[in-house]
Amino acid sequence: MTDTTDAQPAVSESSLLLFLDNLARRDGANSEFVAALDTAREVLLSELDSSGPFLTVLMRTQGRRLEPFKDALLCLAAQSSTDFEIILLAHGAEADDLVELRHAVDNQVESFRSRISIVEVEGGGRATPLNRGLSLARGRYVAVFDDDDVLFANWVEEFLIASEVGHGKLLRSIAATQNAAPETWPQGELGFRTSTWPNAAYAKSFDQLDHLDVNHSPFMSVAFPRYLFSSLGLTFDEQLDVCEDWDVILQGSLTLGVHSIDALTCIYRRWEGGSSSYTSHSREQWMRSEKRVIDRLDNAPQLLPVGQIARIRDRRVYITNNNDEAARQLHEIHISKSFRLVQRIRHILARPRQIVAGAKRRIKAL
Amino acid sequence: MSQASLPSVDIQSVIYLNDPSEIVRGAEFSANSARFARSEGLLGDWRLVLGDCSPEPVLSADDQQAIRDHVEKAGGVLSYRHFGKNLGSAAGHNALAEGGDSRLIVILNPDALMAFDTLSSLLGAMDENVGIVESRQIPVEHPKDFEEATGDTSWASTACALTSRKVFDEVGGFDSETFFLYCDDVDYSWRLRIAGYRVRFEPAARLFHDKRLTSSADWPASSAEVYYSAEAALLLAHKYSRDDLVESLLAQLDLDRDSGVIRAVAEYRRRVATNTTPAQIDADHSVAEFVNGNYAVHRF
Numbered sequence: 001m002t003d004t005t006d007a008q009p010a011v012s013e014s015s016l017l018l019f020l021d022n023l024a025r026r027d028g029a030n031s032e033f034v035a036a037l038d039t040a041r042e043v044l045l046s047e048l049d050s051s052g053p054f055l056t057v058l059m060r061t062q063g064r065r066l067e068p069f070k071d072a073l074l075c076l077a078a079q080s081s082t083d084f085e086i087i088l089l090a091h092g093a094e095a096d097d098l099v100e101l102r103h104a105v106d107n108q109v110e111s112f113r114s115r116i117s118i119v120e121v122e123g124g125g126r127a128t129p130l131n132r133g134l135s136l137a138r139g140r141y142v143a144v145f146d147d148d149d150v151l152f153a154n155w156v157e158e159f160l161i162a163s164e165v166g167h168g169k170l171l172r173s174i175a176a177t178q179n180a181a182p183e184t185w186p187q188g189e190l191g192f193r194t195s196t197w198p199n200a201a202y203a204k205s206f207d208q209l210d211h212l213d214v215n216h217s218p219f220m221s222v223a224f225p226r227y228l229f230s231s232l233g234l235t236f237d238e239q240l241d242v243c244e245d246w247d248v249i250l251q252g253s254l255t256l257g258v259h260s261i262d263a264l265t266c267i268y269r270r271w272e273g274g275s276s277s278y279t280s281h282s283r284e285q286w287m288r289s290e291k292r293v294i295d296r297l298d299n300a301p302q303l304l305p306v307g308q309i310a311r312i313r314d315r316r317v318y319i320t321n322n323n324d325e326a327a328r329q330l331h332e333i334h335i336s337k338s339f340r341l342v343q344r345i346r347h348i349l350a351r352p353r354q355i356v357a358g359a360k361r362r363i364k365a366l
Numbered sequence: 367m368s369q370a371s372l373p374s375v376d377i378q379s380v381i382y383l384n385d386p387s388e389i390v391r392g393a394e395f396s397a398n399s400a401r402f403a404r405s406e407g408l409l410g411d412w413r414l415v416l417g418d419c420s421p422e423p424v425l426s427a428d429d430q431q432a433i434r435d436h437v438e439k440a441g442g443v444l445s446y447r448h449f450g451k452n453l454g455s456a457a458g459h460n461a462l463a464e465g466g467d468s469r470l471i472v473i474l475n476p477d478a479l480m481a482f483d484t485l486s487s488l489l490g491a492m493d494e495n496v497g498i499v500e501s502r503q504i505p506v507e508h509p510k511d512f513e514e515a516t517g518d519t520s521w522a523s524t525a526c527a528l529t530s531r532k533v534f535d536e537v538g539g540f541d542s543e544t545f546f547l548y549c550d551d552v553d554y555s556w557r558l559r560i561a562g563y564r565v566r567f568e569p570a571a572r573l574f575h576d577k578r579l580t581s582s583a584d585w586p587a588s589s590a591e592v593y594y595s596a597e598a599a600l601l602l603a604h605k606y607s608r609d610d611l612v613e614s615l616l617a618q619l620d621l622d623r624d625s626g627v628i629r630a631v632a633e634y635r636r637r638v639a640t641n642t643t644p645a646q647i648d649a650d651h652s653v654a655e656f657v658n659g660n661y662a663v664h665r666f
Contacts, residue, residue, distance in 0.1 A: 071504055071572055074481045077395075078574035107482040109398045150505045153576040176583045185569045186517040187490050193514075193569075194507050196666045200583035264581050267505060 014168040014225075015257035015303045016232075017041060047227035048140055048168055053115075054160050055084035055223060056139030060129050061147035063090060063097030067191045068148035068269070070104055075151035077112040084156050086116045087136055089129035093120070127236035127244040134229050134236070141171070142229070144245070145220040150178070150267040158263045159223040166259020168225050170252050172206045173261040175221040181272040198267050205260035208253055208305055209312070212294075215246035218268040228252050237296075242281050243289040250293065254302045372410030373489065374468040375400070375528075379476040380458035382419040386429045388477045389416070393433040393444075399480040401440035408489045412442045416476070417462045419452045456550035457542035459524075463534060471531055473524040473551075478503075479574040480526065487571035488528040491517065497533045497563030498555060501526040501573040506585075509664040512567040519567040520655045520662030521555035526573040529558075537561055544605065544644045547590070549598035552661045553605065559653045589626050596630035601637075602661070605644045606654035 013021070020041055024034045057076065061069055076086060088105065090098055098120070105116050119136065121129040130144060141163060145151065155173070162171045176198035185191035203216045210216055228234050234251055236244050271279075304312075377396050381389060393414055403409035414437045418424055425433070430446055437444045445465075453461060459473055470492065472485070484501060491499040500522035502508075512519040537557045540550045555565045580586050587595075596619060603611040619631050637643045648654050657663050 067570065070481060070483070074479070074572055074574050075505060078479050078576065080576075104482075107398070107402055109394050109482075111394065152505050152578050153574070154578060174581050176579070183514055186515060186566070187487065187568070187570055189570050191569050193665070197509065198506070198579060198583045200581065204581060262581055264579050264583060 011165055011167050012169070012257075012259065014255075015305055016255050017044065017168060018257075018306070019303055044168065044227055044231055047231055048225060050140060052138035052140065053083050053085045054081070054140055054163070055156055056133070056137035056142045056226070057084055057086045058089060058130055058133035058137070058142060058144045059086055059147060060089045060091055060126070060144070061093070061101065063093035063101045065148050065190075066097075066100050066104070067185070067189055069101070071150060072145065072147050073104060073108065075155075076145070077108060078153050079151070079156045080153045081157040081160050082111070082115075083160060084115065085137075085139060087133040088116055088118045089121050089133050090118060091121045091129040092123070124238055125241060125244075127238045127240060130236040130244065131238065134226075137226060137229075140226055141223040142226050143220060143223040145266075148269055148271070149218070149220055150269065151220070152265050152267075154263060155220075155265040158261050158265050162259050162261045163223075166257075168227070169257045169259045170206075170225070170228075170249070171223040171261060172217055172258050173221050173263055173265040174200060174204055175202050175218045175266045175268050176264055177201045177268050177270050179272055180269045192271075194269075195272070198264075200264060202268075204262065206253065206258040208258070208308055209315070211246075211250060211253065212297075215243070215249060217245075217249055218266070219245040219249075220266050220268075222249055222252075222258075224248065224252050225256065228256060237292070240289045240292060241285040243286070243293050246290075247293045247296075250297060254297070254304070257305045370410065372408065373470050373492075374411040375409060375470045375472055375485070375489075376413045376415045376463075376466045376468040377472040377474055378415045378417070378459055378462045378466075379474045380417045380419060380453070380455055380462070381424055381476050382452060384420075384424060384476050386424050386426065389425060390429055390432045390436075392474075392476055392479060394436045395479040395481075396474065396485075397436040397440035397442060398482055399485040400437075400442055402482045403485040403489060404441055406486050408486050411468070412440075413437075413445055413466070413468065414442055415445045415462050415466065416447065417453075417458045418446070418448045419454070419458055420448075421450075421452075423448045454542065454546035455524075456540035456545050456547075460539040460542055463531070463539055466531070469531060470528055471534060472526065472528050475525045475575060477576055478525055479576075481572045481574075484526070484571045484573060485528075487568050488526075491566050491568040491571070492528055492530070495564050496530075496566055497558030497561070498522045498527050498529040499566045499568050499571070500524075501571040502567070502569040503573050503575040503577075505574070506577045506579065509666050510567065510660075511663040511665045512569075516564075517566040517568055519565055521552045522565050522567065524551040524554070525575050526571070527551070529554075533558060533561070533563055541605075541644065544601050545598055546594060547598075548594040549602050549661075552598075552602060556606065556648065556653045560648060592624055592626035593630050596627045597633055599659075600630070600634040601644065602654075603656065604634075605646060606648045606656075607646045607651065608654065608656060611656055 020037045024037045090101055093101060102118065105113060105118060119132060121132050141159060158173050159171050178194055178198045179196040180192045180194045183191055183193045232255065234248060237247050240247060396414060400409060400412045425446060434444045463471055488499050503525055508523055510519055541553050545553060559565055600612060600615055603615060616631065619627050655662055
């Protein structure tokens with residue numbers, strides 16, 4: 001496992017706790033202020049040591065994809081660590097689909113079934129069931145695993161191990177992608193067929209600056225300390241049509257930092273020819289959601305992880321140098337003999353087009 | 367339908383130095399799948415039949431009792447046998463099958479987990495024309511191609527597969543003289559097809575087989591996998607009358623400096639020299655498929 005920031009101790013604290021510690025350590029800091037910071041620190045840490053399972057898994061489903069859902073349940077049942085609970089959020093599921101969901105859950109092995117709660121949620125968008133799930137979660141960490149993706153057996157275990165080191169941070173493992181297309185199976189089920197080998201398409205470790213551009217972390221690759229929601233008040237933004245995952249990953253990572261796990265633990269299925277958030281929402285909805293995510297961050301001060309200021313400067317210098325280099329190359333092109341020669345030819349070639357265009361305008365004016 | 371007229375099943379696993387907790391967990395999942403199949407009226411009597419190839423029995427009395435509790439709660443019977451020597455997968459399953467009388471047999475990896483409806487889906491895909499039905503493994507799916515409407519495929523992996531005892535006996539079970547660990551299932555499937563039976567892939571019969579990939583999503587091949595798969599590739603090509611392929615494989619493997627590959631090639635040449643290679647079959651190449659180093663067309 002590696003930390004995304006350099007020069008970190010073996011057990012690294014979250015960005016917020018480091019920030020509070022830095023304030024408290026300043027010479028001349030007001031003692032009452034320091035005591036208040038210590039209290040805040042204790043409140044946060046106490047939630048990390050609270051009773052309850054290590055992880056709460058929030059699983060959203062609309063009950064429309066029973067076969068992938070059964071895969072997802074089996075992946076959870078097969079975890080090497082069983083220190084987790086599942087809140088199955090049946091969001092707007094039709095009555096018949098709900099019966100199938102309950103049937104699949106009721107027939108799990110007892111040791112697994114006893115850790116699943118089914119919650120019916122009506123109305124709202126993609127974030128609505130997640131907030132409902134949060135209100136019921138008892139785990140020290142929370143992860144979101146949707147009903148059509150795949151987990152390796154070490155998914156929970158790797159988060160659990162990492163939580164000992166990345167103390168109070170977001171935990172982020174490696175995800176692969178795999179293409180799949182809907183297909184009817186031989187006994188009539190609405191199934192699918194995978195068509196590619198799992199591809200480690202996402203970044204191996206979390207990069208805060210890259211994530212400001214675009215989300216490089218599928219939802220289930222991240223586990224969030226629950227105090228991010230319960231003590232620090234973060235919620236899933238129900239005004240967002242999409243990008244609710246990117247939103248909490250950015251807000252969470254900028255508040256607490258991220259501990260990267262060097263292990264592949266999950267597969268994000270890319271559906272070809274079926275429906276997904278990519279096909280069910282318009283380009284305008286995506287753009288509107290992206291803007292809302294970034295606007296929120298820009299409307300408040302943010303904490304950057306250790307080492308990011310130098311990286312921002314390096315990036316700026318790189319861009320400036322590249323811009324200077326691009327300007328120099330453009331100038332050289334303009335003053336080159338070949339460009340000037342071609343420019344004359346271009347001018348000559350353009351003449352007949354100008355003549356024709358002029359003739360057309362004159363004819364239209366008649 | 368009365369319980370007696372429903373198909374009986376032996377679920378067989380060969381154990382070799384597995385973690386006992388894995389075996390207990392696997393038994394819990396298998397028993398749950400059998401319970402569900404019985405509740406659906408698809409399964410009659412069933413047994414969980416474990417053959418232990420470890421030097422010492424891996425299951426303590428408590429482990430056995432825990433397994434027995436799961437099995438009996440689902441209306442089944444546990445049979446646990448310690449072989450006292452490492453027979454390998456093929457001979458181990460043959461030995462377990464020899465002592466049974468169920469109508470159907472499930473060959474199952476001891477560390478694999480059935481879903482609640484896996485056995486029902488396998489049973490639903492079985493008929494008198496089908497020799498073997500294979501489960502779909504997750505999280506790493508096998509890339510073998512299969513017919514969409516029928517599930518027909520080149521061969522069936524025995525990580526979890528249902529076969530009938532009648533056809534198992536008819537073709538003589540697994541070829542344990544030739545295959546120790548790998549490709550015994552490829553060979554079994556192809557001999558079933560030569561005998562006129564279908565080999566089916568049943569995607570609804572899901573199975574969790576705890577395989578993991580590297581952080582770059584590559585397959586981390588173990589040294590045993592390298593050795594046995596190289597040896598099996600040569601033996602399979604020989605057995606299915608592809609001398610041309612044996613020649614090209616040898617030429618290719620002779621360039622490989624991996625110690626497992628070198629040992630596998632040496633073992634194959636020893637077999638040739640001692641005349642202990644299997645008799646050749648499928649002379650007209652009607653069944654065996656050798657495609658880009660695989661034994662089927664792969665979809666990826």
